[in-house]
Amino acid sequence: MRQLEHLIDLDDYKKADWDAIVSLAQDIVKDPAAYSQRCSGKIMATLFYEPSTRTQMSFQTAMLRLGGGLIGFDNPSVSSVAKGENLKDTTKVVSNYADILVIRNPMEGSAKAAALTAGCPVINAGDGGHLHPTQTLTDMLTLKMEKGRLDDLKIGVCGDLVNGRTVHSLLKALSCYKKNEFTLISTKELRLPDYIKDIITERGCKYREVFSIEDAIEDLDMLYMTRIQRERFASMEEYERQKNVFVLDNAKMSKARSDMIVLHPLPRVDEIASEVDADPRALYFKQANYGVFVRMALIICMLEDRIHSAPLLKGGIPEGKACANPKCITHTEPYLPHSFRQTGAALECEYCDSKL
């Protein structure tokens, strides 16, 4: 039996596989008509256990542009889930209806759990605050198309760097390319976690930390904006004092280079002023559109076995140990085998990556 390819975590693939996806996406951008029947007769199921129209429509558009069909739900109260069905049963059944399955679920590790028993390839479209690999592929395609390269870039990332899933994933991926330099822009409380800083350093890249957009913007090739939620500030006074420091407007844009580009994973709320939209360097809407092309490339690579991932569970299964992360999928789906990998002295859960 053929080994199914899943995209749960970009780290399950080699860099050459990422490059293959991005490169195919570039080909599709050049000549989309050549791919318009590539997945004719295939069906994609989108199982969205929490709302994300943007991501769901992006995947649906990708499949339609390849000539495929669509099933799925975006409202779990309408599904068998409402009758108490577990993730495994839903996945088993739907993955036999469809040729490829896209899942978003608020529990961390849920996409991996689904992949364990799925009858078709599974794509992680966001498992809680944990991973969102197709956003990172989108960001990589945007850089490749707009800057011509993924290495030797001066990259600013701004927002809540403690909790920002898209930022973590982007920094980890771009650290694998040579000579990238990162400028981390956040409040003191919302600085990037040490373990990601360590990854950046280990992979041979540099970073610096600053506490306002203005301190960073002059020398950047790309500024990646994300939101800081009001609740994340230390206090209401702190929020009032600092909020504008992390909002991008025309005044701050006037200090940036003429070839700097601004990206954002969207949806945006207030962190980029509306006036910036008219600036030709504001590429976040174009970036959303690249998201369709990179997902087209990903679907082709998975259905045609053009990329090859590591096994879903690599570590052993220590008797009697359970993950301590309350958001881990192993708590709501008790039939799942516990599995941990040894990382230095620590055990890490193979579903949600949290340390025991």
Next chain:
Amino acid sequence: MRQLEHLIDLDDYKKADWDAIVSLAQDIVKDPAAYSQRCSGKIMATLFYEPSTRTQMSFQTAMLRLGGGLIGFDNPSVSSVAKGENLKDTTKVVSNYADILVIRNPMEGSAKAAALTAGCPVINAGDGGHLHPTQTLTDMLTLKMEKGRLDDLKIGVCGDLVNGRTVHSLLKALSCYKKNEFTLISTKELRLPDYIKDIITERGCKYREVFSIEDAIEDLDMLYMTRIQRERFASMEEYERQKNVFVLDNAKMSKARSDMIVLHPLPRVDEIASEVDADPRALYFKQANYGVFVRMALIICMLEDRIHSAPLLKGGIPEGKACANPKCITHTEPYLPHSFRQTGAALECEYCDSKL
């Protein structure tokens, strides 16, 4: 760059364009198979911010019958809207995914607002109580197919003529054709507004007002039924006394001509008795079906640039003025440029058409 065509208001087009759409729809009725791949490879997005299965399915069916694909939402709580995204950002992104965008939104002027920044043609599928142009095109195709003409018709319209969006739009459109005569059937409190009566007269048509269906039905070519909501009557006593006067039943139908047709925009509640459905002159279900054909024609005309509208915003943008209509989209989307046109002594908002 190509100027995109949008359908926000029928008045943005010349009568020749309406006739072109209706005429193409007639061709499609005759030979639908000839159009079954006309939009192959194209995608329609339906963004429905309030429920309207009827209208949404009608557009979806039209696109499928042309060979196209579908994305969209019908439940804004499930979309990025729920995360606070504004109309502009949703429109920008989705109009890059799709080739044509259909929007229904409860705020008046919302479809025009969406069209201002959309990357593809936009069709207004209802912006609150303001406009619903594809219903009027449906009504026109029905008349053309069933009566053979759009002029020289005796037309009765019954229901809440103060607030009836579909009736206003139909009367304005049919006033552009010669020798049409309108019979306005409503309670005294729910009579047609003066400004629409003025339009009818200016365009050279006649109208009369009556206060029951029986006073009007004998001499009509077409009776257009709509609902009067209970709350619209002056009092509960008034409602009890008058309600049957505005309900169509077999007894009233017996007084109509044998070639009179009955239309209704649907959904109906009680204003047409179930018994009337079996009457061959009851054409409201057939009319709903014509709605698919006219939308097929409209999609083709817009995607193939066969019709040409006036610019979205024509007037100047007086400094410091804001629209006073609380339902106007400019109140919930503050980034929108205010824009008014001079009409006699008054300024009219170019989004919701209300007077300043």
Next chain:
Amino acid sequence: MRQLEHLIDLDDYKKADWDAIVSLAQDIVKDPAAYSQRCSGKIMATLFYEPSTRTQMSFQTAMLRLGGGLIGFDNPSVSSVAKGENLKDTTKVVSNYADILVIRNPMEGSAKAAALTAGCPVINAGDGGHLHPTQTLTDMLTLKMEKGRLDDLKIGVCGDLVNGRTVHSLLKALSCYKKNEFTLISTKELRLPDYIKDIITERGCKYREVFSIEDAIEDLDMLYMTRIQRERFASMEEYERQKNVFVLDNAKMSKARSDMIVLHPLPRVDEIASEVDADPRALYFKQANYGVFVRMALIICMLEDRIHSAPLLKGGIPEGKACANPKCITHTEPYLPHSFRQTGAALECEYCDSKL
């Protein structure tokens, strides 16, 4: 005008028609590609007035695999239904948009009511606790594929046999095949109703009643598991004492024959332990997949007029009589003609089959 075929109740068709559907489904299983454009250009509408993702996705997948398109709703609060539209009007309009209509509605007899005025074939995808014929066709295809026959089988059915719609329908259907023997496994309170036992006997089959899975499992060709809801037990004490007797686990499976198969209509909750999923005799996920193939066959048979049903209403319409079942569709849709058939001394409602 062509007489439309509807699938409301399997009993409206002759056994030869069931066999034709199952046989075509077997052909499709063998060579699905040969059918991939069979319904190209056709549209299926799925009107789901209550949640059932499983059934809805199964129909949608079937139509996509035949090359057709999809419209529909799964959330009545979003539809015109929310504006007070009756079932007749919704059906009339949507059945003119689509080529085939699939309906699920909690009222008993609703699918037949819809079929009475539909403009295209209607498939009953579940009308409350009354009928669910495509589940039974799925079960029959599974037996045919996995056991090679529909007769001469030893079949166990386990669960709530009083209320189990899928079990009733399966027993009635399989009683039409020779030499089938049924083992009815339930609590004393949840035994199969007498009228179904009578049908089994009349049709020449045998049954026995037992009160635990272990009493039955040794000699079965197929065990059909369904759920017993906690509330159905006589008391909480009774539930605690008995619940495990009706749960299938590996221990019980160890007593079954090596060629016994386990089926379940899904979704399952606790009645089959997760550990059983790995047993090669556990075929409920495969069964769900057969559901797609049998629905493909059904759609073809209906669109191509390959099967022929009895008229929807056969009996007379006794003046002044109304159905007494509060869940009957005739109560919520008052325009429906009452209709009863004479069965012995009793009158049975032709919508919900309950006795007057």
